[in-house]
Amino acid sequence: MQNKLYIINKKLETSILIKKNHISKFVNDIANKNEKVFCILDSNIKINLNIAKQKNIKIITIKCGEKIKTFNGYKNLTEKLIRSDVNRKSALIAIGGGTLGDLTGFVAGTLLRGLNFFLIPTTLLSQVDSSVGGKNGINTIYGKNLLGTFYQPKEVLIDISVLNSLPKKEIKSGYAEIIKHALIKDYSFFCWLEKNANKVINLNKSILEKAIYKSIMIKLFYVKKDEKEFLVNKNSRAMLNFGHTIGHAIESHYNYKKFNHGEAISIGMITEAKISNYLGLLSSSELKKIIKHFKKCELKMSDKILKNKQLLKKLTKDKKNSQNNINFSLINKIGSSIFYKKLDKKKVYKILQYI
Numbered sequence: 069m070q071n072k073l074y075i076i077n078k079k080l081e082t083s084i085l086i087k088k089n090h091i092s093k094f095v096n097d098i099a100n101k102n103e104k105v106f107c108i109l110d111s112n113i114k115i116n117l118n119i120a121k122q123k124n125i126k127i128i129t130i131k132c133g134e135k136i137k138t139f140n141g142y143k144n145l146t147e148k149l150i151r152s153d154v155n156r157k158s159a160l161i162a163i164g165g166g167t168l169g170d171l172t173g174f175v176a177g178t179l180l181r182g183l184n185f186f187l188i189p190t191t192l193l194s195q196v197d198s199s200v201g202g203k204n205g206i207n208t209i210y211g212k213n214l215l216g217t218f219y220q221p222k223e224v225l226i227d228i229s230v231l232n233s234l235p236k237k238e239i240k241s242g243y244a245e246i247i248k249h250a251l252i253k254d255y256s257f258f259c260w261l262e263k264n265a266n267k268v269i270n271l272n273k274s275i276l277e278k279a280i281y282k283s284i285m286i287k288l289f290y291v292k293k294d295e296k297e298f299l300v301n302k303n304s305r306a307m308l309n310f311g312h313t314i315g316h317a318i319e320s321h322y323n324y325k326k327f328n329h330g331e332a333i334s335i336g337m338i339t340e341a342k343i344s345n346y347l348g349l350l351s352s353s354e355l356k357k358i359i360k361h362f363k364k365c366e367l368k369m370s371d372k373i374l375k376n377k378q379l380l381k382k383l384t385k386d387k388k389n390s391q392n393n394i395n396f397s398l399i400n401k402i403g404s405s406i407f408y409k410k411l412d413k414k415k416v417y418k419i420l421q422y423i
């Protein structure tokens with residue numbers, strides 16, 4: 069399968085190519101068109117370093133994980149690039165998961181006021197979600213992704229052959245974002261996933277490619293409508309945050325150690341689906357259906373911190389919220405989402421004790 073998708077709006081054009089065993093060619097093509105190319109490579113990726121056949125390619129290897137999305141991670145990478153004579157005609161290629169992509173995108177958008185940026189996502193999560201849409205950034209002690217830019221990569225290559233070395237726990241983390249896309253936008257995709265989840269998780273090639281393609285199309289729908297998250301309606305990019313208000317607070321509370329991103333947002337999605345049900349938006353039968361699917365896929369669904377006051381502090385630090393109110397992107401049925409503005413934090417605490 070070879071698909072090429074496009075995001076096109078007034079200012080930008082990003083191409084997303086889905087193609088197997090294509091990394092070497094992709095990197096060399098970029099090297100032919102750019103003066104100097106830096107491949108920022110996740111140290112867990114075992115790809116042949118022959119990708120750097122050309123003299124103008126330099127490889128910088130980083131041991132990845134949420135800990136690189138910090139001031140220190142930003143400092144280390146920018147200083148390494150400056151020492152290696154990066155210039156405005158240089159291109160950065162991030163070859164790794166969402167953490168590497170988010171950090172490198174932020175560096176590419178800010179270093180020398182902007183460098184050419186390319187992405188080769190290597191986790192399922194980054195292939196179906198974080199590599200699409202141009203958001204990047206780092207965390208602060210006060211919360212996740214509080215520093216960042218919108219900076220679109222010129223091209224993204226999705227190559228599923230790299231997923232063979234990815235641990236099951238990380239595959240499931242990516243699956244959580246796939247199911248999120250279905251829950252907010254596409255009931256028939258949810259039904260298809262009910263039948264095919266095991267095949268996606270076990271990397272059945274054609275089923276996996278279809279799940280990735282469908283997922284990207286849903287994410288693109290929102291990015292095209294609302295690149296910078298300005299809208300406050302059902303087409304807002306904020307709908308993609310379903311499960312993330314709670315999920316980000318959990319990740320931040322545990323300092324990104326107890327759960328990976330997909331696990332935290334799985335707990336977030338179930339909790340926010342329960343909040344949707346509590347508020348009379350989502351029916352109990354649909355809630356049950358969602359819980360059944362999460363159980364079948366052995367996705368995380370709960371954690372003791374949900375009932376703890378400390379979580380509220382983290383929730384109000386989320387960049388979408390004000391001091392006393394919390395915004396949620398909720399679902400009103402499977403495949404349909406709505407923006408729920410300004411839920412008072414005392415009420416949120418009460419709901420969390422009840423559900």
Ligand SMILES: NC(=O)c1ccc[n+]([C@@H]2O[C@H](COP(=O)([O-])OP(=O)(O)OC[C@H]3O[C@@H](n4cnc5c(N)ncnc54)[C@H](O)[C@@H]3O)[C@@H](O)[C@H]2O)c1
Binds near residue numbers: 190203
């Ligand atoms: N920018 C966005 O729009 C957006 C969207 C969703 C998530 N995110 C961010 O993405 C991050 C999570 O990304 P992630 O789940 O890819 O985590 P990650 O980058 O930490 O990767 C997970 C683990 O897998 C390893 N790995 C990566 N590719 C591998 C491969 N092919 N084989 C073996 N091991 C491999 C990594 O070294 C790491 O240990 C979070 O910080 C989240 O906030 C961003």
Ligand SMILES: [Zn+2]
Binds near residue numbers: 245312333
């Ligand atoms: Zn996410």
